Amino acid sequence: MRNLLTAVLSLLLFSVAGLAWAGERPVTILIGVDGFRADYLNPEDAPNLSALAARGARAQGMRPSFPSLTFPNHYTLVTGLRPDHHGVVDNVMEDADRPGQTFTMGAKAISGDPFWWDGGEPLWVTAERAGVRTATMFWPGSDLPIRGVRPSAWRPYDKNVLASARVDQVLAWLAAPEPPTFLTLYFDDVDTVGHYFGPDSSERRVATRRIDTQIGRLDAELRGRGVDANLVVVADHGMAGVSRDRIVYLDDLVPAEAIRVVTFGAGAGLYPEPGRKRQVEAALLGRHDHMTCWRKSGLPKRMRFGAHPRIPAIVCLADTGWMLSTHARNARWPMTNRGAHGFDPYDPAMAAVFVAAGPAFKPGVVLPVFDNVDVYPLLARLIGVTPQPNDGTLGPLVPALAP
Template sequence: MLNRLAGLCLALLLAACATTPVTVSDERPLVMLVSIDGFRADYLDRGITPNLSRLAAEGATGPMRPSFPSVTFPNHYTLVTGLHPDHHGIVGNTMIDAELGRFSLGNQQAVTDRRWWDQGEPIWVTAERQGVKTATMFWPGSEADIRGVRPSLWAPFDKSMTGDARVDQVLAWMDLPQDRRPQLTTLYFDIVDTAGHHNGPDAPETAEAIRSVDASIGRLGEGLKARGLYERTVIVVVSDHGMAATSPERVLVLDDILDPAAVQIVYGGAVTFLNPVEGREAEVERALLGSRPHLDCWRKSEIPARFVLGSNPRVPAILCAAEPGWLLATRDWPVTKPGGAHGYDNQAPEMQAIFIAHGPGVVRGRRLRDLDSVDVQPFLARLLGVQAPRGDGRPKDTEAVTRR
């Protein structure tokens, strides 16, 4: 008996230490990390999400501030590494690295190259290294062997796969024998973001996409109940950013500001990454730097500190941020119809993401404030009982989720 007590004390001591792995108990909950790309925080108030609203009412929830720039790949990697983009290296959906070349969402060779991702350690790598099995039903980064480690189970991204099919694959993984069943599973839905871009955040098509994903969340819950796993699963629902309405009437044309041949546009729209062409640096800086109506541009070294961006070599020489709802475009890439965009100031109300936690140990009805996307990774580590590398998040920000 004394030996067992000593062992328990040692395990608790190790759990408080940031350098030594812990042995995960069979009593730890299963953890489902669900991302709904482009799900704005106030979508939850529109009366069209019965399943998500029930999880929120029965659990802990609050709006969550994304990292800047408020775009998909940087923020999904922030959610699982606890690092701001400047620190984990995925600084944009499109970016340039002096050694690796160009990264973009559609560049499969880049997406699967661990060298783009190795500046951060996602939670599934942390967990696998400490003996915790993981599975990723799509997540940016999960197709690469980051730091030499992959999830035990994963699938290459397939945009054509329906939400219900994604849920069914996750449930099939839950049917595996206990020694092969993942303790952490990620699940990703993209259609709300797609509908928001094409139609705007207030369009009927976006509402229909929200309803569809909510139904898939309901399918997940019913599937877990049928397997007797619902009561031991913590479901964590997040989004990477919100969505702002745009229109052709709210567009700044780069060609009206400077000769577009003087710059290399790495990434454009709500937030624009630019590198001056060699020899034209002074000309570009004179034309762009500073504030004008609906647009601010900075040298990378002068980006406001609150954005936590500018030290990583992948950040371009100049960054321009449009006012929420406005876009920076070129005559070659005009904006011709209303729609939606993100990438704006991460404190803008339209950019706020969601956070919902539901399951064993989560305080029912808890309302959270001042959550940041970097807070999710330490929360997941606490649920899983693993020690994660220290990041930019504050563990105390999510203590209230489980503190009664």
């Protein structure tokens, strides 16, 4: 009789534990594949991602925020704020409160100062404050204390860590005694190779397959271990082909000594030197061959950009496929890249990938193009936290959500 009672109690306890497990919120993993253009998603180059999209939802494209650069858009994805609002307005920035400093991707002593990032609250900070454990595997801004909070687990960015090792780290965190509920995972290969060889190169396609293989491995491991997970795969921007024959030289329009250029590339941000404002504006503002320049306050409204004090006084944007430089700069650092981004976010070449699959998503849904600020309220919903005030809306993604 005692053995029978013990068996019944054990069965009841097992059933209760099973119900509790079934009621737990699935893990959410945000996967960022830098430079993965929307049209790279095809069964030949990305079979695993294509299969993931068939099991869930994908978008025809996701529109980056302006400027369509790495740091601004990665931070937009996790804050729901436009760069004009969160303050990471470029990969290269200056701020009057940090005289003599220039924020760049390579200057970790400067870019690692939370001062540059505190204009927005990334989702892992909000989650940690709500008691939700998080882990970040290489996401811009995730390896420093923002508003005094770090993820429960994180790794300082190291480009030399292989994609396979990054996946291994995520799987190790999920196997820990207290696993995180929200994780980020970042890959840079597709962007790097796209810059060097161009978006249509065989080298870029090989890099795409390499990262697709690792995403497929992650998905297979999670399912094999019985981990209930929502995977959200995004990119910060697309990529366009460029060449050394398509360069607009700013000093062909205005004397080099009349301007101080902060940023070069698909876009340029610059200041007139003291006493040269009228001359510089007369020479640059307006439409030119393959380039348009505006005062920061006069940018087209659709760009939603131009108010933040870190934005230089004059912003120039090249036509897609062209680059902005000066003769002196190009002599010191000749342009050799065959791919670039930073162009008009409404150009299809800048459209980023979006794929989401898991218990929260309906299978086989194809969404029209939407703005990347809308990813943030989706993520907040998936992990069950109240989002901070943001520029996004869940509306465009509702058709992809399961009841």
